[in-house]
Amino acid sequence: MSEPSGPIDVAPLFEPIAIRGLALANRIVMAPMTRNFSPGGVPGEDVAAYYRRRAEGGTGLLITEGVGIDHPAALGDAGLGESNLPHLHGEAALAGWRRVVDAVHAAGGRIVPQLWHQGVMREPGTGPQPEAASLRPSGLWGPAGRMTSIDPAYAERVQAPTRPMTEREIQDVIDAYARSARHAREAGFDGIAIHGAHGYLIDTFLWDETNRRNDAWGGDRRARARFAAEVVRAIRREAGESMPIFFRFSQWKQQDFKARLAATPQELEEVLGPIADAGVDVFDGSARYFDRAEFEGSPLNLSGWARKLTGKLAMAIGGIGLDRGFYDSKRDGRAGGSDNVALLMKRFERGEFDLVAVGRALLNEPRWTEKLRHGHALPAFDEQRMKELY
Numbered sequence: 327m328s329e330p331s332g333p334i335d336v337a338p339l340f341e342p343i344a345i346r347g348l349a350l351a352n353r354i355v356m357a358p359m360t361r362n363f364s365p366g367g368v369p370g371e372d373v374a375a376y377y378r379r380r381a382e383g384g385t386g387l388l389i390t391e392g393v394g395i396d397h398p399a400a401l402g403d404a405g406l407g408e409s410n411l412p413h414l415h416g417e418a419a420l421a422g423w424r425r426v427v428d429a430v431h432a433a434g435g436r437i438v439p440q441l442w443h444q445g446v447m448r449e450p451g452t453g454p455q456p457e458a459a460s461l462r463p464s465g466l467w468g469p470a471g472r473m474t475s476i477d478p479a480y481a482e483r484v485q486a487p488t489r490p491m492t493e494r495e496i497q498d499v500i501d502a503y504a505r506s507a508r509h510a511r512e513a514g515f516d517g518i519a520i521h522g523a524h525g526y527l528i529d530t531f532l533w534d535e536t537n538r539r540n541d542a543w544g545g546d547r548r549a550r551a552r553f554a555a556e557v558v559r560a561i562r563r564e565a566g567e568s569m570p571i572f573f574r575f576s577q578w579k580q581q582d583f584k585a586r587l588a589a590t591p592q593e594l595e596e597v598l599g600p601i602a603d604a605g606v607d608v609f610d611g612s613a614r615y616f617d618r619a620e621f622e623g624s625p626l627n628l629s630g631w632a633r634k635l636t637g638k639l640a641m642a643i644g645g646i647g648l649d650r651g652f653y654d655s656k657r658d659g660r661a662g663g664s665d666n667v668a669l670l671m672k673r674f675e676r677g678e679f680d681l682v683a684v685g686r687a688l689l690n691e692p693r694w695t696e697k698l699r700h701g702h703a704l705p706a707f708d709e710q711r712m713k714e715l716y
Contacts, residue, residue, distance in 0.1 A: 334668050336698055338675055339682060345607050345639060347568030348516050350436060352386040353674075354695045357643055357685035358440040358519065358574075360391050363715050364412035367394065367401075367454060369422040373412075374429040376715040381435025383693035388435055389519050389572070389683070390426075392442030396509070397502035399461050400443045402453030404526075405480040405580065413454070414439060414506045420513050427514040438517040438572065439510050441503060441561075445527025446536065447580060449484055461499065463531050463553075464538040465490045468581030496543060496553065499527070504560035511565060518565050519572040520557065522601075523612045525579035528554050532587055532597060533579065547588070547596035558604035571605055572641070576612040577620075577628065591621055595635040602636040609633070609640050610683065616644035617669045630678035642679040646670060647687025647694065648707055667698065692716070 340352045363373055377388055394401035394413035401411045413419050423439070430437040446467050448460045465488045473481050491499075507518050522528035530536035531553035537544050543553055554573075561571060575598070579585040588594035598609065611628030613620070620628045633640035646666065670682065687704070688694045690711045697704055 333701075334671055336667065336671060338671070340699055343680065345517070345570040348387075348436060348570050350386040351434070352384070352695070353681050354385050354387075354698075355641060355681050355683045356380050356385050356388040356688050357683040358389045358391050358521070359685055359689055360406070360408060360411070361715060362408060362410045364422070365410050366418070367411065367413035367416070368418045369412050369426055371425065372715050373422070374426045377426050377437065378429040378433050378435075379692035380688060380695075381430045381433035381437075383688075383691075384695040384699060385435065385684075385688065386695075387516075387681075388430060388437040390437065390439045392521055393439045393506075395441050395443050395499075395502045395506040397443060397499055398455040398458035399448060399453075400502070402444060402448035402451075402456070402460070403480075404444045404447035404449070405477060405484075411453075414441070414509045414513075420509055423510075423513040423515075431514070436516040438515055438519045438570075439506075440519040440521050440574070441506050441510075442521045443499060443502075443527040446484070446530050447524075447526055449480065460484075460488070461491050461495060461527060462488055463491055463536060463543065466530075466536045466538065468525065468530075468533075468579060469535055472582035472584070473580065490539065493541075500553075500556050500560050503557045504564045507561040507564040511569065515569075517570040517572065517607075518561055519574065519610070520554075520561065521574050522554055522557075523574045523576035523610075525581045525585075528557060529576065529579065532575070533585065535582070535585065547593060548600055551597055551600040555600045555604035558601060558606055562605035570607040572608045572610055573601060573606040574610040574612050575601075575632075578614060583614075591624075591631055591635060594631055598632055598636050602638050606636075606638060608681065609636065609638055610643060611640065613644040616642045616646055617666065617673070618644075626678060627673070630673070633679060639681065640679040641681035641683050642670070642673070643683035643685065646682060646684050647704065686712070689716070 396415035446462045450460045467485045577586045609632035611632050613628045629640040629642045
């Protein structure tokens with residue numbers, strides 16, 4: 327068990343916040359984490375109970391695991407042995423998600439789905455529709471030889487160049503995001519989260535290593551952000567004005583941990599500006615460690631810079647409640663268990679970000695939020711929790 331070295335005032339994390347029509351009781355968010363427990367893409371009663379337990383434990387907002395959009399190439403094995411991934415289309419899946427939403431609402435929580443298209447990371451021939459071609463903006467997976475996070479044999483199977491996406495394919499994906507947003511609204515979700523990070527499809531439009539297009543979907547940073555912006559606009563049209571939109575982005579990619587969309591704040595503004603203007607409410611700057619300064623000369627982390635540059639709300643993420651990032655733990659088999667709440671509160675209280683996304687610490691202990699609020703001991707991380715719906 328790990329306990330704070332002294333009293334830490336966490337009361338600011340338990341102040342309510344309203345984001346469009348979404349009222350949250352506190353600032354703690356369950357981060358999206360792939361669970362692999364939805365056979366046929368349909369979340370069952372066990373998945374509903376899993377999310378309900380986090381709502382019962384006091385967490386203000388739950389972001390679901392990545393949920394496949396209504397597109398044939400959205401899901402497959404993306405190098406981590408993914409299977410039984412949920413999707414958001416078809417009556418069985420929508421009925422399953424309605425059960426999840428109802429369970430969370432009954433426990434006093436709020437929940438949004440993270441819409442996901444794996445893009446280049448999907449190994450061809452895998453997933454619920456293996457015949458569908460995996461999609462890449464320019465036919466490129468990423469720079470060879472820089473991946474350190476996942477099975478090298480997987481990289482060998484996916485790194486060969488393929489053809490670029492056609493204009494029709496690009497529009498089809500945008501339309502699929504819109505349909506999935508409509509399905510989310512029909513299922514009763516409280517907002518929409520978009521996965522635009524980690525080397526998946528949206529991110530590969532943003533990244534110059536994978537977007538070499540010379541048409542309207544490629545070019546400089548603002549031009550490369552067009553696809554993400556059009557996805558946001560399409561979702562906003564379906565979600566309406568009351569549902570907030572969350573957008574996850576990252577510097578690092580699974581293809582290259584050292585990748586950077588932006589080397590300076592000005593470059594980051596060029597990436598995020600068009601996406602913010604399209605209708606995003608909250609930026610989720612996915613960093614491996616939340617307490618790392620993003621650019622020289624300022625202590626701000628990635629989310630802090632998103633807030634400063636766009637004027638939008640921001641959510642911090644990256645090892646909160648632990649002392650090691652996910653892929654570091656995956657590589658060497660130990661997760662660590664220090665609570666870093668004191669560091670978190672220093673940054674939160676100076677206004678660096680508005681929301682706090684907790685991942686594995688909350689997976690490990692469903693009542694993490696409640697225990698934090700009341701000053702109770704926080705349990706050390708148990709790696710077994712990664713393998714079960716606890």
